[in-house]
Amino acid sequence: MTDTASDAVSLPTSPSTSPSLTLLGLGAMGAAFARAWLAAGYSLTVWNRTPGRAEALIAAGARPAASAAEAVAASPLVVTCLLDDASVGGALADTDLVGKDLVDLTTGTLSQARARAAWAEARGARFLSGGIMAVPPMIGVPEAGGYVLYSGSQDLFETHRTTLAAPAGTRFVGGNPGHAALQDVALLSGMYGMIAGAAHAFALVRGEKDISPAEFAPLLAGWVGAMSAVIPQIGQQLESGDYESGVTSSLAMQVAGAQTFLATAQDQNVSPELLTPVFDLMRRRAETGGGREGFAGMVDLLT
Template sequence: MKTPVTVLGLGAMGTALARTFLAAGHPTTVWNRTPGRSPELDTLGADRAATAAEAIAASPLVVVCLLVDDTVRSTLDGLDLAGKTVVNLTNSTPDQARATAERVTAAGAQYLDGGIMAVPAMIGGPAAFIFYSGVEEAFEKHSGDLSVLAKPAYVGADAGLAALYDIALLSGMYGMFGGAQHALALISTEQVPATSFTEQFLVPWLTAMLTSLPSMARELDNGPADTAGSNLAMQAAAYDNLVTTAQAQGVDPRLLAPMGELLREAVAAGHGDRDLSGLVDLLKTPAG
């Protein structure tokens, strides 16, 4: 028999997790603060618990997917977690994950924190992956169970690391989308069709630029290399054109302005001969 699992929280993501465990043959107990949520799980064979305590008692593996960290705390605190493996897939910060790990460990359970890199429709599919951090023994024991949800990636014993990886990737995503949104705003001021511009030019351009990321990472790990392309001084000198054009086209430059400020700061600090990797260290330097 496959490992029985409990899923706490039946929002869109929690429901997708429970559905995927059921499809993979895991006896699955579900609980939600609002009774009766996701009734389709009942027809798929889920056991619905009346309380969180009853749900936790039903399975050795407890997967938590609630709205926010405060809800995780109010749900788990005071319950009998002894001998359980608690996997918290609620979006959180690294410090919140570490605090939850302390409470869960004190209650006698092993703790894994997770960062889901997927939307609900991707759960159980080949493109989804989930970061895990915390007790390595617990990950090794349940990696096969967790792999039905998405490709599992264990990133370390520090319970906060999965959240840090998650937030880092989301930060990169939002930065990329912000630049793309600004580009589309510019183009739309002259009635250029957004679809053709995006498919013919924006996506290929961004894809090509992404190939520079590994070399940037190598410089961070191994130290600066000779700058083969445009250094920061050259980029800072030309960057004003981006802001000036946006303003002239009636587009708010709020998404562009911080990068320009950072470029000028880097040049003023004597890093004008570096490439864009030089900005990373500047971001880590405390102000003042």
């Protein structure tokens, strides 16, 4: 289990007791986690570099700490949700982590998470890295579907599974402490690609007075949702190494039609800059023997 991902997402449950935990960082996301833990009945100590952000949470039952060191000392479980990895190091620099369980929900890179894990373990703490796959309004709302990827100490994860599941679902993705951060950024990268395509689509229709962007939006969302079925196929092809099986729209065919997309953009006075990098990759792959493939072969050009 340590080296493999768990496919099950644990949903929030109520604690049988009221264990205590500490949260460092009360930005929009940190505050959302704090509210969820308080609503679930947890005893919560909070600290933020700007004390004023804690006022509403204190009114809701959180205990304020005058310093990060005081906050860390208050609980066996310490959660950080700060701006970046440097902020985590700065906040914890003068704290005693011996015997603590440290869960870092700060967005960072794979290498930063690995280094932070080694740093925490050298200071006597168990470490778990988290990648939040949600926006603040989804936290504490199980039906919203938000969850957190966790990697690192599985013992720590199992010890605090119920606590970690109170704000959002949980998914343990292995013992490598960098894997939650990596998959977090990978999933978000896919999201940005989708949004880029949507932005281009809206730009194309925006100039037509008889096409309402609001009415066009459901068509776009439905189409993108339907086409997302190709993603599992790409994963299977990358796993097997066979990039041609099951392909219904080859790169060669799609490259041949690319000019229509570029001409339409020109007609609508829309910049093609969001499309041309994709078409360039497709063309390069097709011209080097991948014309019968689908999109999987493009991954090889990026690695």
